[in-house]
Amino acid sequence: MDDLEDLxxxxxxxxxxxxxxxxxxxxxxxxxxxxxxxxxxxxxxLTVVVxxxxxxxVRVAGHGCSISQSSASLMTGAVKGKSVTDARRAMRSxxxxxTVTDDTDEDAEEPVDLRSLGELAALQGVVKxxxxxxxATLAWNTLDQALVELDA
Amino acid sequence: MNRFDPxxxxxxxxxxxxxxxxxxMAYLDSAASSLAPRAVIEAMSRYYERTHTNVHRGVYEIAExxxxxxxxxxxxxxxxIGAADPSxxxxxTKNATEAFNLFARSWGAxxxxxxDVVVLTEMEHHANLVPWLQLKAERGIELxxxxxxxxxxxxxxxxxxxxxxxKLLSVTGMSNVLGTIPPLRRLxxxxxxxxxxxxxxxxxxVGHAPMDVGALDxxxxxxxxxxxxxxxxxxxxxxxxxxxxxxxxxxxxxxMILDVRLDGFRPAEVPHRFEAGTPPIAExxxxxxxxxxxxxxxxxxxxxxxxxxxxxxxxxxxxxxGDKVRVFSPADLTDRGGVLSIELQGVHAHDLAQVLDRHxxxxxxxxxxxxxxxxxxxxxxxxxVSFGPYSVERDIDALLDGIDxxxxxxG
Numbered sequence: 001m002d003d004l005e006d007l008x009x010x011x012x013x014x015x016x017x018x019x020x021x022x023x024x025x026x027x028x029x030x031x032x033x034x035x036x037x038x039x040x041x042x043x044x045x046l047t048v049v050v051x052x053x054x055x056x057x058v059r060v061a062g063h064g065c066s067i068s069q070s071s072a073s074l075m076t077g078a079v080k081g082k083s084v085t086d087a088r089r090a091m092r093s094x095x096x097x098x099t100v101t102d103d104t105d106e107d108a109e110e111p112v113d114l115r116s117l118g119e120l121a122a123l124q125g126v127v128k129x130x131x132x133x134x135x136a137t138l139a140w141n142t143l144d145q146a147l148v149e150l151d152a
Numbered sequence: 153m154n155r156f157d158p159x160x161x162x163x164x165x166x167x168x169x170x171x172x173x174x175x176x177m178a179y180l181d182s183a184a185s186s187l188a189p190r191a192v193i194e195a196m197s198r199y200y201e202r203t204h205t206n207v208h209r210g211v212y213e214i215a216e217x218x219x220x221x222x223x224x225x226x227x228x229x230x231x232x233i234g235a236a237d238p239s240x241x242x243x244x245t246k247n248a249t250e251a252f253n254l255f256a257r258s259w260g261a262x263x264x265x266x267x268d269v270v271v272l273t274e275m276e277h278h279a280n281l282v283p284w285l286q287l288k289a290e291r292g293i294e295l296x297x298x299x300x301x302x303x304x305x306x307x308x309x310x311x312x313x314x315x316x317x318x319k320l321l322s323v324t325g326m327s328n329v330l331g332t333i334p335p336l337r338r339l340x341x342x343x344x345x346x347x348x349x350x351x352x353x354x355x356x357x358v359g360h361a362p363m364d365v366g367a368l369d370x371x372x373x374x375x376x377x378x379x380x381x382x383x384x385x386x387x388x389x390x391x392x393x394x395x396x397x398x399x400x401x402x403x404x405x406x407x408m409i410l411d412v413r414l415d416g417f418r419p420a421e422v423p424h425r426f427e428a429g430t431p432p433i434a435e436x437x438x439x440x441x442x443x444x445x446x447x448x449x450x451x452x453x454x455x456x457x458x459x460x461x462x463x464x465x466x467x468x469x470x471x472x473x474g475d476k477v478r479v480f481s482p483a484d485l486t487d488r489g490g491v492l493s494i495e496l497q498g499v500h501a502h503d504l505a506q507v508l509d510r511h512x513x514x515x516x517x518x519x520x521x522x523x524x525x526x527x528x529x530x531x532x533x534x535x536x537v538s539f540g541p542y543s544v545e546r547d548i549d550a551l552l553d554g555i556d557x558x559x560x561x562x563g
Contacts, residue, residue, distance in 0.1 A: 004510050008503075008561060016562075041519035041526060041533045042502075063532045065502035066562065135502065 006125035007132070008066065016066035021076035023059045025049060030057070031150050035142030037134050042068045046142045050152045055079050055087055060139060067123070067132050072139035074120050079143065084152045091140050093117055097124055098133050154453040161449070161542040164189040168542060175512030178547035183328050183356055183491050183538030184516050185378045188442070192382055195441035196434045207433055208407060208424070222433050225440035226423070232443045233354075233373065234364035235390055243389040243396075243426045244436055248355040249279040251374035251389035254426060255351065256283035258399040259372075259391075260320075266292035269318040271348070273298040273306055273334070274528050275327045278521040279374070280353045284322070298323075300528050304482050306334045315346035323350075325357030325373070329520045329536060331462070331481050331491035333357065340369045349395065355379050359442075360458055360489045362451040371395050377435060381540075382442035386435035389426070396422045403428040446541075454541050458490030461539045465492065465548045472552055476559060480529055490539035493520075496555065499562040501533040504554075507561060508535075511554035513547070 024032070025047040035044045042064030049057040058080050060072040075094075079087040093116060126136045162168050165187045168177060179187060199221060205212075207219045223239065230238020245251040260283070264270070270284050274297050287293045296314045299307035306323075315321060321343035326333045336352060343350040351372035357363055358373075359380025365373055372395060376387040391399075401408050401419045405428035410418040419425045446454060463485055469477050473496075481492035496504055501517035508515055516536045519526045526532065537551065 004507065007506070013562065039518065041523065043532065063500075065500035065533075067502070069500075129506065132502075132506070 003125065003128055007129055009122050009125065011119065011122040012066060012070040015070035015073040019060070019069055019073040021059045021073065021080065022061065024061050025057055025059050030059075031146055033142055033146040033149060035062075035138050035145070037064070037068065037138050039131070039134055042135065042138060044068070044072060044139060044142055046072075046139065046146055048143065048146050048150075050084060050147075050150055053084050053152070055082055055084060058143075064138065065132075065135055067126060067135040068138045071123055071136045074123065075139045075143065078118065078120055084147060087143070088147070090117070090120070091144060094120055094123075094140055095137060097121070098127055098137055100127060100130055100133075154450040156449045156453050156457070156541065158457060158542055158544050161189070162544070164191065164445075165542050166190055166193065172512045172514075173510055175550075176546075178511070178513040178550040180537045180539065180543065180547055180551060181514045181516050182540035182543070183379070183520075183536060185384070186359060186381050186540050187542060188381055188383065188438070189445050191445050192438045192441045196383060196438040199434050199437045204434065206430055218433060221440075222431065222436050225436035228440040228443050229388060230390070232447065233358065233390060234366045236366060237393050240393050240422050241390055241396065243391075243423045244431050245387045245389055245426075246385060246432070247378075247387035248353065248374045248376040249387070251387050252279045252353070253283050254389050254402040255372055255374065255391070256287055258402045258426070259395065260284070260287050260293075261291070262398070262400050264291060264293045264319060267294055269294045269296060269320075271296045271298065271314050271318045271321045271343075273323050274300045275306065275330060275332065275525045276322075276324055276522065277328050277353060277355070278523070279355070280322055280324065280351075281524065297524075300330075300525065304330045304332055304480060305487075306332065308335075308338075311339075311342055312346070315342055315348060318343070318346055318348040320349045320351060321346075322372075323352055325352040325354040325363070326360065326489045326491070327522075327525075328356050328491060329480065329493050329522050329525055329534065331488045331538075333361070333487045333489060335487065336368045336370065340371075344369070356489060356491060359446060359454075361455040365390060377439040377442060380439075380442055381445055383435045383438040386432040386439055388439075393422065396426075399426075401425050401428070405429045407431070449541055455489070457541055457543075458539045459485050459488075461543055461545065461548065462488070462490050462492065464545055465537060465551075468548060468552055469494065469555075473555060473559070476563070477555065480531075480534055490543075491536065492538075493534035493536045495531055495534050496558060497563070499558050501535040503562060504535045504558045507558040508551065508554040511550050511557065513550050513554050515551070 030047040044062035340350040349371040354373040354375040372391040378384040408428040505517035
């Protein structure tokens with residue numbers, strides 16, 4: 001059951017049991033966006049404040065599995081206090097890590113530098129469980145949508 | 153009471169010979185799709201190897217054989233559910249969802265206008281919700297809902313008020329989340345007394361309990377072959393002939409017409425009026441084989457087998473895990489089938505199902521296409537356990553060991 005332990009690493013279970021930046025910020029000034037994973041019924045509410053191109057605060061509420069909840073928690077840690085540009089960069093790296101690559105495809109992109117992802121790299125085991133990728137990307141897709149809505 | 157040996161049924165199901173993660177597969181997801189016995193697979197292969205061509209067209213030998221096989225399947229299915237007029241009352245669709253869409257789009261759209269009332273329940277699958285919600289959005293029909301009690305039964309205290317002035321009562325024959333079987337005959341009587349038609353979503357019922365549309369006195373039933381040991385790609389809309397006769401076509405095209413001119417068409421008689429295009433012929437042959445297989449087991453015995461496993465699962469879950477497992481399902485074995493939903497304290501259904509997979513256990517996590525019911529239950533998702541005639545107690549034992557593992561991991 002090695003790959004199961006690879007999926008449910010201790011850091012993921014820790015963020016699941018004690019999610020960081022959990023809850024909702026008052027709107028306004030925060031912007032509120034809902035994200036749904038129709039597959040498993042997970043629903044999250046993301047509230048975010050963007051000031052002068054910087055994500056000054058972000059919180060996530062809602063319910064979901066350990067992968068979606070820990071990914072949301074890890075995401076808030078990765079983007080809070082960062083510029084929107086840096087947040088988008090982290091988003092791109094994270095989504096690349098979550099992309100199933102074909103080893104035989106010579107044109108495949110360079111593998112993502114896991115060190116640049118910091119704690120987010122804990123979720124790399126998810127890619128071996130394709131059905132769960134949507135759980136891991138739910139918070140990021142919701143943040144993406146929020147940034148689009150904010151035109152940030 | 154007839155009994156069958158589930159080990160013999162297991163021997164008939166080729167898919168159960170495979171392993172998952174090196175373990176015997178404990179398939180507890182028959183409510184999502186059942187596993188087909190060899191007789192079904194071979195009937196379809198034989199059809200493709202010997203008889204395949206289009207139906208209702210050619211006059212050559214195999215064309216007649218194909219038509220006979222297809223129309224024979226219609227009659228077999230109709231007899232299986234006690235239809236009064238099997239050759240005219242069974243419409244083959246893609247699945248139960250399409251059957252509901254056909255009924256809502258044809259009967260609903262030609263009968264219902266603004267303010268007309270359709271009564272549904274809070275425990276419906278989306279297949280028996282969304283087509284009606286579409287009619288509500290497009291035509292302003294009114295939808296009313298029977299609630300669900302804390303004992304996971306249908307709440308009938310306001311049945312007569314809800315039915316007052318209604319045109320249709322459409323209810324699940326067996327909840328795909330809770331396993332609850334509503335009192336269908338009583339509901340049909342109440343619907344008819346109020347001047348409404350009675351439809352049931354028979355997707356979970358038809359392959360798991362004896363079902364006689366005459367004895368239930370219902371007017372419409374929708375179901376899918378792949379939940380009754382048959383193939384995917386075919387479902388059934390059954391309706392009494394008087395209900396079907398005035399209904400306009402749903403899909404237009406070949407096969408559903410009497411005549412076509414450049415300025416119009418005349419639709420065919422029932423049932424062909426509702427079967428546009430080449431139908432799922434091999435699938436109909438497979439469905440007929442599934443019906444024969446189920447009849448061989450006897451539906452009374454299939455139901456008794458499901459209930460015996462349900463009793464074992466309820467008892468073992470309670471005695472081994474106590475409050476750590478919440479069971480969303482009637483606590484007794486009356487008026488129910490072999491479906492139950494569980495939630496583990498501190499473990500999301502998706503995570504539970506992932507851990508169970510490593511024990512060879514197949515269960516379904518999620519909202520089971522019944523989001524309003526999930527809201528009523530106050531949970532985002534459950535893990536659903538469901539049985540088939542090939543299920544055995546050791547499948548449940550594997551489930552219990554997997555639950556233990558998940559509790560240790562997340563608890």
